[in-house]
Amino acid sequence: MPRAIEDMPPRPASQPYPSPIEEVPLLGNTPIICFGKDWGTDPTSNMHVMRILARTNRVLWVNSIGTRRPGVNRRDLGRLFHKLRRGFDGCVPVAPNMHVFNPLAVPFPEIPVVARFNSALLAPVLRGISRRLGFERPIMWTYFPVAVGLVGRLRECAVIYHCVDDYAEFRGVNGPALRRAERELLKVADVVFTSSELLWRERRQENPNTFFVQHGVDVNHFSRALDPDLPVPADVEGLPRPIVGYFGLIADYVDLELIAEAARMRPGWSFALVGGCVTDVRVLSGLANVHLLGQRSYDSLPGYCRAFDVGVIPFRVNALTVRANPLKLREYLAAGLPVVSAPLPEVGRYSALVRLAAGPEAFVEEIERALEERSEPFIEQRLQAMRAESWESRVHEMSRIIRETLGPRLGLA
Numbered sequence: 043m044p045r046a047i048e049d050m051p052p053r054p055a056s057q058p059y060p061s062p063i064e065e066v067p068l069l070g071n072t073p074i075i076c077f078g079k080d081w082g083t084d085p086t087s088n089m090h091v092m093r094i095l096a097r098t099n100r101v102l103w104v105n106s107i108g109t110r111r112p113g114v115n116r117r118d119l120g121r122l123f124h125k126l127r128r129g130f131d132g133c134v135p136v137a138p139n140m141h142v143f144n145p146l147a148v149p150f151p152e153i154p155v156v157a158r159f160n161s162a163l164l165a166p167v168l169r170g171i172s173r174r175l176g177f178e179r180p181i182m183w184t185y186f187p188v189a190v191g192l193v194g195r196l197r198e199c200a201v202i203y204h205c206v207d208d209y210a211e212f213r214g215v216n217g218p219a220l221r222r223a224e225r226e227l228l229k230v231a232d233v234v235f236t237s238s239e240l241l242w243r244e245r246r247q248e249n250p251n252t253f254f255v256q257h258g259v260d261v262n263h264f265s266r267a268l269d270p271d272l273p274v275p276a277d278v279e280g281l282p283r284p285i286v287g288y289f290g291l292i293a294d295y296v297d298l299e300l301i302a303e304a305a306r307m308r309p310g311w312s313f314a315l316v317g318g319c320v321t322d323v324r325v326l327s328g329l330a331n332v333h334l335l336g337q338r339s340y341d342s343l344p345g346y347c348r349a350f351d352v353g354v355i356p357f358r359v360n361a362l363t364v365r366a367n368p369l370k371l372r373e374y375l376a377a378g379l380p381v382v383s384a385p386l387p388e389v390g391r392y393s394a395l396v397r398l399a400a401g402p403e404a405f406v407e408e409i410e411r412a413l414e415e416r417s418e419p420f421i422e423q424r425l426q427a428m429r430a431e432s433w434e435s436r437v438h439e440m441s442r443i444i445r446e447t448l449g450p451r452l453g454l455a
Contacts, residue, residue: 068441070454073100073177075168075196077184080105081142084340087206087237087257087369088185094437096139102175103136104168105144107160107188133171143171154219161191168196181452187224194230200448203231205241206257211362213294233447235440237367238388253443256388258433259372263340265425267347267377275342277335278349281312284413287350287379289316289343290370292334297358297384298325303402304409305329311409316346347377352412355383356405371396376428378421380412395424 074095078088081103085093092101133143145167147160172180179199182192187209193201210217210224228234228248235255236242242254266272278285286304288296292315302325305313309331318337326332338346347353353374357363367388374381375395382405383389385398397408445454 068095068437069099069181069444070452071099072199072452072454073102073172073175073180074183075102075104075172075177075180075198077104077107077182077186077189077192079185080144081136085260088204090258090260090433091204091437091440092140092183093137094434095441096137098139100139100175100177101141102133102168102171102177102180103140103142105142106186107145107147107164133174141171141175143168157188157191157223161195165192165195168192172196184227187220187227190223190227190230193227199452200232200444201227201230202233202235202444203227204235205245206237206367208241208362208365211360211365232451233444235443238365240365240387251447253440255436255440255443256431257367257369257372258431258436259369259376259428261376261425261428261432264344264347264373264376265378265428266344267379268421268425269348272345272348274349275338275345277333278312278314278346281314281333281349282310282331283312284351284409285312285314285349286352286354286409287314287316287346288354288356288370289338289346290368292317292319292321292323294321295358295360295363296321297356298323300356300384300402300405301332302326302329304406305332307402307406314346314350316343343373344377347374347379350377350379351416352409353377353379353381354405354409355381355386355389357384357386359384359386359400372428372431375424378424380415380420380424382408382412392427395427 074092076088076092078092079086081089092103095101133141136142145164147164148156179197181200181202182196182198183202183204185204185206209215210220225248228245231249232251234245234249234252236245236252237255237257239254242252246252301313301315305311306329311331313332314335315333316335316338319334323334326334353370355368355371357368363384364387366386368386371381371383371389371392381396382399383396385400389396390398397412399405399408
């Protein structure tokens with residue numbers, strides 16, 4: 043049996059995880075039905091985890107069944123059209139052991155009768171696909187509470203809820219409906235993983251089999267930024283230095299007022315923001331040293347890291363972000379970058395590697411200090427710390443917990 047939750051404190055960043063072991067079936071021959079984000083978008087935690095599990099276990103990936111109703115705007119309507127078109131693709135193999143299915147669902151998941159209808163519609167389809175793939179008694183692994191309506195309908199042997207955000211705190215969702223769905227899911231989940239300590243402390247009140255496993259990082263990918271032969275993208279190559287860089291979605295939780303004020307305080311610096319934009323950016327208008335570069339591919343991010351002098355996490359501190367564990371933190375560090383961040387709890391674990399700042403004056407001061415920490419010893423310290431935090435290590439940790447918690451049920455030793 044695993045140790046009691048109280049005896050499993052979060053690992054400090056400096057304590058290394060075990061090295062990845064040889065490729066053996068992590069979860070026996072048990073197949074997995076995973077409910078995650080849309081496949082093919084930039085990799086997030088769910089994709090990293092399932093790609094590793096798919097090396098040894100068969101995975102059916104179910105594209106997002108939605109957490110909010112679409113708005114009447116170009117972005118949401120485009121996504122809706124894209125999902126409708128892909129809904130006719132059926133179940134598509136995308137890699138060894140990995141199939142992707144794009145479900146058709148009524149896009150109002152916060153309405154209880156619609157949620158029940160979508161579950162009733164989707165369950166027999168997934169059972170049929172499972173039969174064709176030879177899935178017997180799969181694990182149901184979901185990243186979203188709205189999948190709770192499918193629990194017990196997929197002939198699953200176990201239910202795993204991997205909670206990586208407080209979804210009810212996102213703008214544009216029906217918070218009360220998502221909280222109800224999550225409470226129901228916590229009651230029936232056999233194992234719950236969380237990516238932040240605060241999420242762990244809250245969810246374990248509902249489910250004692252809740253475990254805190256931090257995010258990992260694709261070290262090999264982001265450490266390419268240290269290769270002197272890696273080209274720097276053309277849109278940042280000629281920017282005046284230093285370049286203060288950010289990559290990721292530009293949403294309402296990004297403190298653009300902080301960026302604007304810092305840009306006014308240091309007009310000789312370049313602020314490069316890489317990522318799709320889903321919020322009002324007018325506060326940045328007229329600032330010649332702020333560059334909104336738009337969405338770029340995951341493959342190109344090491345090149346942008348090579349161009350950056352400092353990586354920043356300029357998040358607002360609110361109910362959503364204090365429970366978040368930004369993937370970009372470890373990605374910046376694996377690229378050797380000094381990092382300046384808003385004072386978020388999960389970033390604070392890395393205080394030996396990261397500078398925290400609240401407010402524009404402190405933000406600029408910490409960036410100036412970080413600019414003095416770009417020498418080889420600092421870079422090597424960051425890279426070595428991240429080598430112990432690979433996604434492989436995280437997946438092996440989760441697999442160990444599953445085996446110790448559910449081993450007899452899954453037929454695992």
